Amino acid sequence: xxxxxxxxxxxxxxxxxxxxxxxxxxxxxxxxxxxxxxxxxxxxxxxxxxxxxxxxxxxxxxxxxxxxxxxxxxxxxxxxxxxxxxxxxxxxxxxxxxxxxxxxxxxxxxxxxxxxxxxxxxxxxxxxxxxxxxxxxxxxxxxxxxxxxxxxxxxxxxxxxxxxxxxxxxxxxxxxxxxxxxxxxxxxxxxxxxxxxxxxxxxxxxxxxxxxxxxxxxxxxxxxxx
Amino acid sequence: xxxxxxxxxxxxxxxxxxxxxxxxxxxxxxxxxxxxxxxxxxxxxxxxxxxxxxxxxxxxxxxxxxxxxxxxxxxxxxxxxxxxxxxxxxxxxxxxxxxxxxxxxxxxxxxxxxxxxxxxxxxxxxxxxxxxxxxxxxxxxxxxxxxxxxxxxxxxxxxxxxxxxxxxxxxxxxxxxxxxxxxxxxxxxxxxxxxxxxxxxxxxxxxxxxxxxxxxxxxxxxxxxxxxxxxxxxxxxxxxxxxxxxxxxxxxxxxxxxxxxxxxxxxxxxxxxxxxxxxxxxxxxxxxxxxxxxxxxxxxxxxxxxxxxxxxxxxxxxxxxxxxxxxxxxxxxxxxxxxxxxxxxxxxxxxxxxxxxxxxx
Numbered sequence: 271x272x273x274x275x276x277x278x279x280x281x282x283x284x285x286x287x288x289x290x291x292x293x294x295x296x297x298x299x300x301x302x303x304x305x306x307x308x309x310x311x312x313x314x315x316x317x318x319x320x321x322x323x324x325x326x327x328x329x330x331x332x333x334x335x336x337x338x339x340x341x342x343x344x345x346x347x348x349x350x351x352x353x354x355x356x357x358x359x360x361x362x363x364x365x366x367x368x369x370x371x372x373x374x375x376x377x378x379x380x381x382x383x384x385x386x387x388x389x390x391x392x393x394x395x396x397x398x399x400x401x402x403x404x405x406x407x408x409x410x411x412x413x414x415x416x417x418x419x420x421x422x423x424x425x426x427x428x429x430x431x432x433x434x435x436x437x438x439x440x441x442x443x444x445x446x447x448x449x450x451x452x453x454x455x456x457x458x459x460x461x462x463x464x465x466x467x468x469x470x471x472x473x474x475x476x477x478x479x480x481x482x483x484x485x486x487x488x489x490x491x492x493x494x495x496x
Numbered sequence: 497x498x499x500x501x502x503x504x505x506x507x508x509x510x511x512x513x514x515x516x517x518x519x520x521x522x523x524x525x526x527x528x529x530x531x532x533x534x535x536x537x538x539x540x541x542x543x544x545x546x547x548x549x550x551x552x553x554x555x556x557x558x559x560x561x562x563x564x565x566x567x568x569x570x571x572x573x574x575x576x577x578x579x580x581x582x583x584x585x586x587x588x589x590x591x592x593x594x595x596x597x598x599x600x601x602x603x604x605x606x607x608x609x610x611x612x613x614x615x616x617x618x619x620x621x622x623x624x625x626x627x628x629x630x631x632x633x634x635x636x637x638x639x640x641x642x643x644x645x646x647x648x649x650x651x652x653x654x655x656x657x658x659x660x661x662x663x664x665x666x667x668x669x670x671x672x673x674x675x676x677x678x679x680x681x682x683x684x685x686x687x688x689x690x691x692x693x694x695x696x697x698x699x700x701x702x703x704x705x706x707x708x709x710x711x712x713x714x715x716x717x718x719x720x721x722x723x724x725x726x727x728x729x730x731x732x733x734x735x736x737x738x739x740x741x742x743x744x745x746x747x748x749x750x751x752x753x754x755x756x757x758x759x760x761x762x763x764x765x766x767x768x769x770x771x772x773x774x775x776x777x778x779x780x781x782x783x784x785x786x787x788x789x790x791x792x793x794x795x796x797x798x799x800x801x802x803x804x805x806x807x808x809x810x811x812x813x814x815x816x817x818x819x820x821x822x823x824x825x826x827x828x829x830x831x832x833x834x835x836x837x838x839x840x841x842x843x844x845x846x847x848x849x850x851x852x853x854x855x856x857x
Contacts, residue, residue, distance in 0.1 A: 337665035378592070428593040
């Protein structure tokens with residue numbers, strides 16, 4: 271069993287290996303964590319996840335860009351591959367902060383932004399139902415109903431595919447007026463999101479989680495008021 | 497507004513600006529080379545990319561109907577994937593805008609080292625482009641300052657389509673030698689393509705076009721731009737100009753503010769024609785390119801989504817800014833491709849604002 275001091279060192283190693291996108295180090299520190307008896311859940315949440323959150327902040331501050339974030343993600347998933355089986359074996363489950371259906375709308379295959387958003391939600395403790403790219407519009411509705419996700423995130427990069435967004439929003443609202451809808455992608459801006467009837471807009475992957483949390487807060491306040 | 501009398505054709509307007517003289521009014525160069533023209537004329541977006549004759553006639557009619565500069569252009573932003581041996585899908589369905597790569601020719605680092613430049617005359621879309629430009633070269637109308645826009649894209653953009661943008665991004669950090677190998681191939685291919693256009697159409701009436709939509713501040717840092725984008729633009733533009741072309745029309749798509757100091761080092765001709773996205777202010781572009789003609793900045797999403805009055809006001813601001821803040825010259829244009837599904841009343845409002853406020857006397 272690692273001492274408190276050693277545990278801190280291991281968590282810092284996990285954090286830094288993700289933040290500094292050192293994939294081999296992430297594997298090494300994850301194995302060390304298990305070998306030395308660090309709770310794999312703690313190693314994940316306070317080590318590699320914190321490293322990814324720091325990387326997301328660096329992205330928001332324009333210290334990191336997509337290449338760095340993608341490399342951080344590789345280190346994150348390399349560490350998770352080691353730690354996840356141990357977490358599952360322990361039966362411990364993370365507190366789920368929220369759930370989101372994500373996808374790039376029909377007609378559009380540009381998914382880098384969506385994939386980064388997915389990762390940031392996962393790191394933040396959300397359950398993500400990723401539909402991928404070029405997603406038929408009804409699929410968003412079906413998945414939301416199936417999963418009862420609180421938020422649906424729609425992404426588009428083209429001025430033609432963005433026109434699919436209000437169509438999906440209308441379909442979602444018709445089935446579930448309470449679902450919160452978040453938009454993102456290059457041609458979208460806050461005015462467009464409002465005009466299309468969305469609840470929120472995320473300019474970057476780094477701001478999407480905060481925006482979704484705000485949407486949930488409003489949703490819960492509304493529910494309390496009813 | 498008072499009706500003003502035009503004293504120049506669109507061709508004369510653009511020629512005057514390129515000779516650093518004032519035209520009678522601001523010309524409208526609408527970046528409507530693809531989907532908008534085919535949708536407006538009643539065919540499909542796919543026709544803009546795979547039916548050269550239909551695409552040419554659509555562009556010609558659209559420019560005539562709206563009173564725009566006609567600069568025939570044929571190409572697509574996902575250029576490179578098909579041309580280097582992969583596969584694309586033509587746009588289909590209600591919401592697709594352009595061809596997309598469905599299989600990249602490069603999967604691994606080893607693939608990059610084995611990859612060779614394609615035979616330029618037969619690669620990917622080039623035979624279709626060649627057919628299009630052969631049609632275009634046969635006539636030069638009064639609204640055509642150039643009848644062939646000799647197409648190529650930036651090496652980073654092309655490399656991103658050959659290998660996928662994700663892989664290029666990772667190689668920039670993890671395997672810079674692999675990234676540079678791919679970028680060198682892409683830049684050399686652009687030079688081959690330039691030679692192809694030069695052999696077929698010469699210099700007169702030909703405007704070389706280059707563009708970059710991947711190497712933006714939304715994707716890479718200014719330092720990465722300096723290391724992985726700038727050298728290849730320097731090489732390709734230097735080569736284009738060495739063939740005797742006087743101007744290069746360069747579309748710098750997306751967020752480029754942090755990259756402008758590097759973009760400004762690239763030669764574009766005398767003057768160059770710089771097309772900017774809505775993320776860059778015209779005044780900023782005018783500062784970085786005091787001797788070049790500036791176009792762009794109007795946000796395509798406004799044209800797509802706002803009311804005609806709002807489009808008119810946004811265009812008016814663009815025109816008034818452009819006329820006063822771009823010392824090297826100004827042409828009105830959206831910040832990227834005119835949205836294919838833009839409402840016609842919005843497009844008319846855009847043109848009307850230029851007609852109302854774009855006068856120099």
